[in-house]
Structure formats: C-alpha cells, structure tokens
Amino acid sequence: MNFLIACLTQQHDLRLVVVAACLALIGSAVGFRLLRLAALSHGARRMALSTGSALAIGVGAWTTHFVSMLAWLPGIPVQYQVTGVVVSLLVAVSGAGLATPLALSESVVSRVLAGLVMSSSLAAMHFIGMDGLLLPVAMTWSLPIAGLSIGWIMLFGVGAYVVYSRRASALQQVSALVALTVGIAGLHYGAMSAVQMDANFSAAALSESGRALAFAVGLAASMVVLTAGLLTGVEMWGRVGALRHLREAIDAMPDGLAFYDSDDRLRIWNSRYAELCPELAEQLRPGIPFTALIDDDLARGAVKDALGREAEWRAERLAERRRLSATMEQRLSDGRWLRVQDRRTADGGVVTVVNDITDLKRNAEILSSARDAAEAANRAKSEFLANMSHEIRTPLNGVIGVAQALAATDLSDRQTEMLELIRSSGATLQTLLSDLLDLARVESGRMTLREEPIDLARAVREAADLYEASAREKGLQFFVDIAPEAQIWVEADVVRLKQILTNLVSNAVKFTAKGFVSLRVTAAPLADGTSSLRFSVEDTGVGFDAAAKARLFARFEQADGTITRRFGGTGLGLAICRQLAEMMGGQLDCESEPGGGSAFFLTVPLKTAEAPAPVPAPKSMDAEAPAEQALRILLADDHPTNRKVVELILAPLGVELAIAENGEQAVDLYRDQAFDVVLMDMQMPVMDGLTATRRIRAFETEQRSNRTPVIMLTANALPEHVRAAHDAGADEHLAKPFSAPELIGLLAALTSDAAAESEAA
Template structure:
C-alpha cells in the first residue's frame, strides 16, 4: 500500500492526475450517453452512435493513461515510441468497440458483465503496450508481478460492477457506471505504476522517439475530439428535447379538446388554445401560475355555470372536493345551453391534467333520441291500445254472427237456408282467422309473444293439427297422409300451442293450393350440423307450387306467391311470416322448396328436448247413482245484448238455469243474493268492469267462508296480457270471443259438474 501512496504523492504531479481523472470521467459519461441515444435511434443512426461512443471511450481512456504518464516524474529523461503509442490506441479502440457492441441494445446482465470484462481486458493490454512505448535514458523498468496481478484483478472487479446496474431510465445509472469505470481505469494504471521499479542501465541510450511535447500534442488532439463529441451529445440531446417538446406542444394545440396541466399545487402550467375556446370567460385571464380555484371563481362570477346559481360557494367547494380524487369525470351545464364534459386525471408527480370536451351536440342528439324513443313508445302503446280495442269491437259482433249461426244450425231449415248458413259460418271463420293473424303479428312485433316450455305428446299434437283439415282434403278428393316415425313419437318439451299453430297453417295452405294428388305431413328426428338433436316436420303437396322469385318473398308480411287481381286463392299473406317468426322464437327455422306446377315442401325444424311422460292423474269419479240429474245455475255478465242472447240460445238445450246481468256491479249483487255453479264474466263493461267484479266476488267468498265458484272470462279481450290480468284477478278460465258453441257447452257442463261434485 505504501508503494501506491508513494507513487501518487511523490512520483505524480497532482494537476495531471486531476486532469486525467476529469478526461476519463467525462469521456466515459459521453460514451455511455452516445450508446444510450443509439438504442432509441433508427438502425443506421444506431450504428453511428455506437461507433462514436466506442471511439470516445477508447480516446478518453488512452488519453487518461498518457496524461498520467506526462505527470509521472521518474528522475530520468523520457521518450515515447510513436508506433507502440499508436498501437496502444488501436488496441483500446478494438477492445472497447467490442465492449460497446456487447452492451448495445436491451441485453441481460450477464452479457453486460462479459462486455465490461472484455473492455477492461483491452484497457489492460493498452496500458502495458503504452508502458512498453516509454523509454528512459540510462534506465529500465522492473515489475513486481504480485502487485501488477493485484491491480489487474481489482480493475476487473470494478469493471464487473459497471455491468450490474439495469439499463433503465434511472437517474443513478450514469453516475454509478461512470464511477465504477473510472475506478477500474485508475486502479489499473496507478496500481501497475506502483509496481514499477526503475533501475539504472547505462546500456540504454535514447536514439529516437517522441518527447513530451509531441505526446502532449497527440493528447490535446484526443481531448479535443472528446470535447467535440461531448458538445455534440449535449447539442443533440438539447435539440431532441426541444424538438420533442415542440412536437408535443404542436400536438396539444392541435387537439380538438381543451387541455390544461396543473402542478401539484393546483397552479396552471400549460394549456392549449382549445381550452381557452371552451372557457371563453377566462381566456383573457389565463396566466402561468394561476390557481384552479381562481379559474372556477372567475367562471362563477361571470354566471357561466348554471348549476351554481344561488349556491355558488357550496358548488365551488363540491367542485374542489371532486378534483382531489385520482380521476374525476363530470358534465357541466354552462351558459347558452351548452354542455361540457370535464375529465381530471392525477399524474404520478401529483399534478393534474384537465381535459374539456364540448358535448353540446351529443346532448342535443341524446335529447332528440330520447324524444324519438318516447314518441315511438307512445305510438306503440297507442297501437297496442288500438289493437286491443279493435279486437274487442270486432270480436263482439263477430261472436254474435258465429254464435247465432251455430244456434240456428240446430233448427230445422230448408236446403237453401242451410247453404246460406254454411256460407255465413265460413265467412265468419275466415274473419276470425284474419283477426287472429293480425293480433299474433302485433304480439310478435311488440315482443309480448311468449313461448311456453311444457311437456307434451308430440305424436298426438301432430295428429290433432293434421286432422283438422283431413275432411277438407277428402272433399277435394286428395290423398291425405300423416306419417310419424317411431323415434319421433315421444314426449318432448316445448310450446304445443305454437307448434300446432305452425303445422295447421302449413297443412291448411297445402290443402288450399292443391287440387289433385296428395297432401302429407311427416315428423322425424334428425341432427343439426353441430350434432344437436332436432325435430323435422315436412308438409308436402302436389299443388300449384311457385318459382324462386316467389320463394324469396313468400315469408314476407302481406306477400303471396300470386298477388295479382286474378289470383285464385285468398288469404292475408300473414300466415307464413308469423309461422317463420314463431319457429325462430322456438329456436328453429322454417323453409320451403318448390317449383311451378310441381308441388311444394315446407320444412319446419325445431330443437328436440325430450321430456318424461307425466304421471297419469286419476280423478275419483262419483257413481252415477249417487247423483240425480240436476240443472246448472249460471250467472252471465255482459253489457252487449246480442252476446247475452247468443249465450242463452247456445245453452238453451242444456240443463242450465241462467241469470243475465248488464255490468259487473249487477253481477256482484246477483252473486251475493244466490248461489251459482258458474259465472261467465265479460271483461269490458260499464259501471264496473269484469276484473273488478271478479276480485269483489273472490273477496266475498273469503269473507263469508264460501267455496270457490268457477269464473270464466267470456270476453273479446283476447291478448296475452288480458288472459294474465284475468288470472291475476281470480278467474279460472279464459274463453275468447268468438267462441265455438260446442266449446262453450263443454266448458259449462264440465265446470258446473265439478262444482256440484265439490258441493256434495
């Protein structure tokens, strides 16, 4: 250790040592900065930065070595061999270029350490080659190997430390790496210089070489290059920073939204022109360092914020409190009926970025959309009310027509009268079908059509749907087939009513459009492309058929294959459109294949959901001898005299004693006066409607402890919501007008007998 101290204090001029340290540290820092700039530069510029960094690093360490040598005083005349001196510089350039190459880019720590050791090794080689370039008059060097080895090991240790700090944006990386590199160079140089002994040798004579003046010229040139490079780095960094700031400023000014930046003390630092535009009341007052509270107080004083009228201080306090959060978004209603969306975002350093958007157009559009939505909903409600009223008003007289024809059909008539009666009945049923189609379409469009999921016997449902038109097919001389594969004759889960509705429509069309040949309905199982099970129903006929153009519009509402004035077949053009929508609502599809004159095939596919057959419900039936023939007491409430007369005529042949009233209030009074087996209640009546009357009857039963009397809503209100309203009021059944005479008779007899059985 005393050799090193002696070398530093007595054999070296401290001014040259200080200069060497400054040159070394400055060159290393400049080289690291150049390499760092190269990592973020384009590929060509990256190579340029790396080359410049390697050259500066080599020059700075080489200059450090020889500046320290100039400050070394051995007591003898010194000369420097130019070739060896220049060769030492070449060694430094090559080795440190390899070091930079290994550290270029985003490399891991092990590669950085290898690069550092490679650089330190080249510096050691440069150092000893440089010492070999030094000659003395009448003297020579003698090394102490242990001290030399120790200095090399220490130098390599400091070099390894330069590779440890991660290549990140940390502010401590540059000084740490520079310090470790400086210690590596200094420990190598001064450690090895301390290991030298100069012994006299008269045989050594200086015959040539370069003196200290020439070496200083070389060193000055190297230092000038380093200074130039350092200046270049500082200039490039400053230009890049200013250019980046200018670009950022230009981008901020070009933003369509107002932007302002406040520091951690809520003082305004930067804003763009748009920020001043959306806040015109403060545009002239905006200055750097202005507080946010002052900005909003100016706006409040100018009457800008409509929400703050009459409550200014509380509004300001609330706005300042909301701004303390990490992020805040609010909408402000300002003067001139304009709206601003203000977004505050806290930065990592505690500052605040405020973005203002003028959303007046969005608010107006939103208000217009809301008004349009409300108008559409009002129109939809009006349409629904209109359809409900029209349904009631049409079904009421239609019930009279159909009911009276059914009652008249049971009387004696001439053949001509019978024919005319059949025509009336046919027209009535056609009108009823049309009305049902229109109401179904309205329910589908409004989204009120609900699909049930209940177990049902598929084979039975298919046969029932087909048999409705078997007689019609026979009258036309058509062969009529129903084929249900054994695999499809099972209990499944779904909406049996809607399935039968689609199938009856398809079979009805097939019979209607076929004059000769056959009509068939088949049901089978199948598989979808995804492998799931499905049901496939096919209705085929040998009818008129249709072409591809007609097929494309066949499932469109109010469209038919033949829409001309001379068309042979009637219909509304609604049936197939409704059927396809029902199929899709049930998770299936409806399609068709046909050609003109070659018949048609309509294919309905539905998902197959198997179900267990319900356990048989066995009801105890009373013995006939326990009950003698009796008459059923029926209370009928209906405000329409024709409908009351229709019901009276239909029930006249049955063992029924009927009491008729005109409104719900009379029905409640009549029910309280005497016991009835059954109540037939219209829904829409004056004084008291049927729903209110039903609730009053149920309340009377509860208070008096009476048995529950069956109530049937016998009404022209046939929509799904009407059925649900009747059930909610306490009705047991719902029979829509126009109804079938046989259906009414069966209903009255069944419910009447059940009530008598319960009473017994």
C-alpha cells in the same frame, strides 16, 4: 491503501490529478453515450457512432494517463519516447474499438467480454506508456501492487460494460460511468504507487519532450471536452426541437388538454383548452391553482348543474379529481356540454382532457325523442289492435253465437244453406282477426311459447281432422301418416304447433282440385347428433315456380296474384307460420313446381316428455239434467248481443241465469245470492270485470266461503289480457267469439272440479 494515498499526496500535483479524473469521467460519458446511440441506429450511422465511442473512451483514458504522468513529481528529470506514447494511444483506441461491437450486444456474456477487452487494453496502454519513460535511474515494480491495480481495472471495467446497455436506467448509466472512471484512476495511481527507483535527485525543469507531451495531451483532452460539449449541445438542441414539436402537436389536438403538477397548479395547456373556457382564457397562466379556476367558474355561474349548490358541487368536483381516473359531464349555463377527463400521473400530477360534446348531447336528445315517439307509436298500435280486437270480436261473437243457436232449430234446406254461409263467413273473419293479432305480437316480440307435455299423435290428428271433411267434399284423398317413433309425448306449444299444421293443411286443401292431400310426421337424427321432428304436408294442387317461392313467406303475399282472387286469403298465414317455426328453434320450407303440387316441410327439435297422470273426465252437462241440479250462473256483460248469445247457448241446459250490465251490479248480486259459476266480461262501464273479480275474491275471503269459479268471457284476447284475468282471480279465460261446445265444456269442467273440492272438504 496507505501507499496509494502517499503516492497521490506526496508524488503528484493534486490539481492535475483532479483534471485527470475529470477527463476520465468526460471521456467515459461521451463514449457510453455514443455507444447507446449506436445501439439504437443502423448501417453507416451505427458504424460512425461506434467509431466515435471507441475514440472517446480510448483517447479519454489515454489523456487521463498522461495528464496523471504530467502530475507526477518523482524528483528526477523525466523524458518520454515518442514511440511509446504513440503505441500506448493506439493500444487504448484499438482496445476500445474491439470492445464496442461486443458491448452493442444484448448478451451479458458479450458485454463481460467487452469489459475484459477494454480493461486489458487500458492496462497495456499504461505499462507501454511507462515503459517509454527515459529516467536517469533504474525503475522497478512492486509486482503485488501492480497486479492489484490490473485486477482493479478488470473488475470495474467489466462492471461498467455489464451495467451500461441501451435499456439501462439513469441510475445504471451513472453507475457505469463512475465505475469506469474509478477503474481508470485506480489502474494508473495504483500502478504508479508500485514504482520503485534506486536514487533521488533534485527536481528538474520539464524537458523538451515533456513539453511536447503536455501539448499533445492538452490537445487530446481539448478534443474530448469539445466532443462532450458538442454532443451535449446536440442533445439539448434535439430535446428543445422535440419539445417544440410536442408543443405543436398538443396545440393541434382537437381536444382541450392541460397538465397540472403535483400541487394541482397549471403548467402546460393548449389553445383548444383556452377556447373551450373563453371566460378563463385571460386567467390561464403557469402556476395558477386548479381551485382558483373552478372558484371563478362558480362565481360567474358558468356551470348550470352547480347553481344553488356551489359548495356541494365544488366538493364533489375536487373529490372526483383526487381519484386515479375520473370522467364527468358538465352542463354549462350557455347551453354547452363538456366532457372532462382527469388522469393522474405517476408523480402526482393531473392531465385534464376537455371535449365539447354539445352536438353529441343534442343528437342523443333527438334520438331519445325519436325513440320515445316510436315507443308511443308502438303503444298506440298495440292499444289500437287491442281495441279493434275487442270491437270486432264483440259483434262477431253475436254473429257466430246466434248462428250456432239458430242451427239447433228446425230450418228449411234454403235456410240451412244461408246459415252455413253466415257460419263460414264468421269463421273466416275470426281467422283473419287472429292472424293480424299474431303478426302484431310476433313483430313486437311479445309473443311467447308455452311449452307443455302433449300427445304428439293426438295433436296432429286433431289438426288434420278440421279439414278432412272439406277434402272429402272436394273428392280428394286425405292421408295422415304418423311414424311409430313419432307417436310419443313431447314438450311443445300445442296451440302454435296446431296453428302451423292447420294453416298448411288448409292451404293444401284450398289449392288442390283433384288428387290427394297428405300429412306425415317422422322423427330423425340431425347432423349434430340431436333429434328432430319433421312434418310434411304434400298435395297435388296448382303449385308455384321458384320466383313465387322467393316471396311466398312474405306478408300479404301469395304465389300468384290471381290466386288471391280465385281462392281468397290475405297471405299472412305462411309468414306467421315461418316466424313461429323459428321461435320453436326450427324452420319451415317448401318445394313445388307449377301444376305439379307442393310440399311444405316443418322441422323442429325433438323434446321428449313423460306422459302426465290421467285426469278423471268431468261430468257432462246436457239438457236432460234434473231440474234440481240446475246451475246458478251470474253473467256480467254490458253488451246486449253478447248477453243474448249466452242466453241462447245456455237455454237448453235449464240453468238459472242472473244478468248484470256492469261490474258493480255483478258484485252486488254476488253478495246477495249464491252462484255456481260467474261469467265476467272484462271491459264494462262503472266497474270493469278485473276490479269486480277482485272484489268477489275479497268478499269470499271475508266471508270464508267456498271459491266460486269465474270465467272471464271477453273480447280482450291478447296474452296480456289473459295474464291480467288470472292475476285478478279468474279461473279461466274464454275469448270471444266462442262456440257453444267451448263454453259448455268449460262450465262442465269447472263445476265438476268445484263439486269434487266440496266433497273433499
């Protein structure tokens, strides 16, 4: 190291040494920058940039070498051979040209080879240039020092090309430039310190050839510096243009945008940002703190949500802004709504985006009002259906109940015929009412299935038995065929399953004048490996064509408009049945042809179940029961017709019936007397049946008395009414209109259970 320092300080003009080092750095910087641009380009542009890179690095190294030679003060006259100078320049540029394609590769191996080629060419340039010197003395070399200088350029040259790539960071780029500059300087001055001469002479003036070399080197150095300045200027101009385009793009954004630095001071904003905050437009200037802007908003009362709580709102706003990402909505006093989004940058700055969402808020309010109106309409419809159900069921219960009671008396044939017309008309009205309520529940999504273990064969036969007599009366053959594999217990909603089957069977009987009606049940595997139940109802009735089939399952539709007049009906049944089938996870379809009969197919998933343990049959109630076993029944109902119906049904049983016209009277009677059963209407004046039932249960708890069965005997028949009855403490719910067997059977079951519990106690 001492020999290198001695060479620099004693044998060189240090001013020119500094110039040479600067030229090495400038040439390397220009060459590597052009090399990076070439890596990002294609075609002719890539070739031009690659050539420029090779020239910049080669000429830069060559000028560094010969400026250093001009700085050399050996103490003897020095002359230069033109051939050696020119050849050394060609070697430097050629080596850089060969290294450039290798340096453009992403492969580290290729870049290592580029560094070796470049370093070798620079070493060759140096020694060819030294060989072109014309000295009056013999010049020899210290081989160890010369070899060390060659190793030096190899090490730093390879390192520079490996570090510098198109993906290199700023630090890596600077490191590569420094490495190549140090390598070139170390090569020259290390090799010069290895020079040894035999004699000393006094210093001589620069020779003519030396002046020519100085001119050539100065010209080359000027070209390198000029190229560096031009490249720097072009890049700066490009950046200015890019910034101008970026500014134009930001100004054209439909949203307000502002950038605040790490001290939360405003630096950049667009015109939309000023438009959204017109009161602050005059205050927007570079460097204004964000806190000053919100303080001005608060002072003017611009933020409606902050009125009366300015300090609290300010703290909340600043706390949100300190988060990495925050979005908030602000309601302004002028009626506008703004959505403000803050996003923190890596250096601690904040990008704020502001949108005017007044229209969105207004539309949301309109939609919310429309939704509320729709929900109110839906509630009104539900209330209307519930009220209509109650109001229709109440007189219908009187019609059917009185007809049943009248049927138990002695009647003439003519009276029996008229009574049958009353009974059938009442049954039709009851079916229509149930269909309308079912359709409303399905549409509102409030209908749910209540699955439980059922005896499938029994349920199917019970559904078919309802219409077997009607079929026989019309002279039709009636078949029910249940395959052995279908005579099992399954999980299903027996009420809804029977509803579908009875609808299909009743339609088959209604639309068939001669021939047969059949109901078949089978179990079969599906394509996905699961099992299903298949119910088929076939008839030899009027049938229908493909066009009629397309609208058959729509509401209020039948296969033919004339059929409605010939056979009656609303066309609701099949629409409800298909929706029920879909709720069960199955499907309902049909096949038919005009005059050739019809076939309807119901397919539902098979869910097997275990048969429940047998339950002892309840004791029956009949008119011959001993007088001492007469039931004491409390009936609470505000409607005189309904009270009369119950009296007529229970009269043959010899029960003791106490009557109350509202819930309050029922509670008073219950407190004064003991009853075996309570029949409670739900909707009554003074006190409704639900409140009365809760009062009765509370009284039983108070007195620690036995629980008396309560039957909610009401025209409120919707599922929510059933749940409300059970929640209030009722044991059963029997919807009006009801039949005498239904009421008597329910009384028998409840009184039998109550007696069993008393004996067990």
